[in-house]
Amino acid sequence: MAKKVLIVDDEEDVRTYLNSLLSNNGYETEMAEDGEDAFRKVKEFSPDLIILDIIMPNQSGVGFYRNLKKSKIYSDIPVIILSGVTAYKDFFARERGGLPKPQEFVEKPFSTEELLSKVEAYLR
């Protein structure tokens, strides 16, 4: 059975890109455009992995990540942060506010090989 990946990015072009990339590599995907939407999709879709953008309207990636990690049911879902703002790499590395570190940080623009190898590492 295909592993499930939730793509969270407010930019439709990036969602389309990731959706195409992951589907072509045998993953089942679902997409969300902000943190609030993402939490709904987590409940409905039960992903095995989340790829998360940070700067988004309504609820940002940081807000979503905080809620996810506080949740008793979903806190174990691995998260790959995908952002163009490298400062967030340090932000998460410092375990701000007692938050556990995300599994990976991938900087935009990214290479497909790099992202796929990191996805594969968690869904093997």
Place this chain on the structure above:
Amino acid sequence: MDRINIDGWEPTRNDYRQLFQKVPCYISVQNPELRIIQTNELFRQDFGDRVGELCYNVYKRKTDPCPECPVAKTFADGQVHSSEEQVITRDGNEAFVIVYTSPIRNEQGEIVAVMEMSTNITPVKRLQTELTMMGHTVATMAHGIKNILTGLDGGIYVVNSGLNNKDQKETLKGWGIVQRNVARISSLVKDILYCAKKRGHEISVIEPNQVVLEVFDLFHETAALEKIQLNVDIDPQLGSVQLNSEDLHTILSNLVHNALEACKFDLNRREHRVMIRTDHKGPIAIFEVSDNGPGLPEEWKSYVFTEILSTKERYGTGLGLLVTKKIVDELGGQITFSSHPKEGSTFRVSFPIKSVVSSNSSSNRYHQSGLIKSTTIG
């Protein structure tokens, strides 16, 4: 050796007095109370003839001495002290100065006064601020370019995927992504060039209300498509003014574009509206663009006109407000804003009216509305 002798010339008391008066920095001599007892020409030119007054009152319009007063320190230890200070000149302008102090002793070696020499470094400070801003701008621009590159990578990948899968729909989708991101680069480059170049503005007598209606016409269809209500509220008493109509058009278009973008991506509210308004107060022409979008994030407020900002930076270059501010400044106007979270933002541009010709139109305010939003944005 502290002096070279020149044949036939021995500095006199008068020469030293001339040097004190003409040296291109502010000099004041102060007594232990920090009261000014002597000043030089440049000091008097920028601060007035203030002998007898307290230093901190003259330089800073304060009622108490500065906590780290270098003059007081020199009185205490007889050493030279320096500090960087912000002062206010007689015409109310703020200036940055570097201050050096030196003791003046009597024949017994006692410190009877302190000489304070201040060099005006305001132009250097301004340059420093501009360089810092440029650094921020370049960093933010690089971030914007990263997003565009991600979009282009994505577009190319989806086109290739569509071609490999012989899926024309997917190919076209990818091609759309490529096109959108190429348009973003083009827009970014145009805005950067506009920001970098100093332009002349041909001023003529224009009808600003007419420009507002042109901007309304330009955007009302876009607004309707996004189900945002675009309105104009025209002050008929605002007659002709001396401005550049193309510049006013650019200013208002940028502000309306931003307002529509803010509403478009605001999911907190079902009905959105953007209002373009004209007004006049005495000799000032006022143009306002307000929206009921999400408002500006609090942390952005201090940087609105100095850095590249956008609530949806991926959809615009974020340079619009920098361009707008640049044009307004070059035309001698002012731009301000007020913004409240979840209530929206209002940007107000004002220009001094150099020539007002009273309008023949009705004295009632003129309103025009775009399409009323009937459904929520998805």
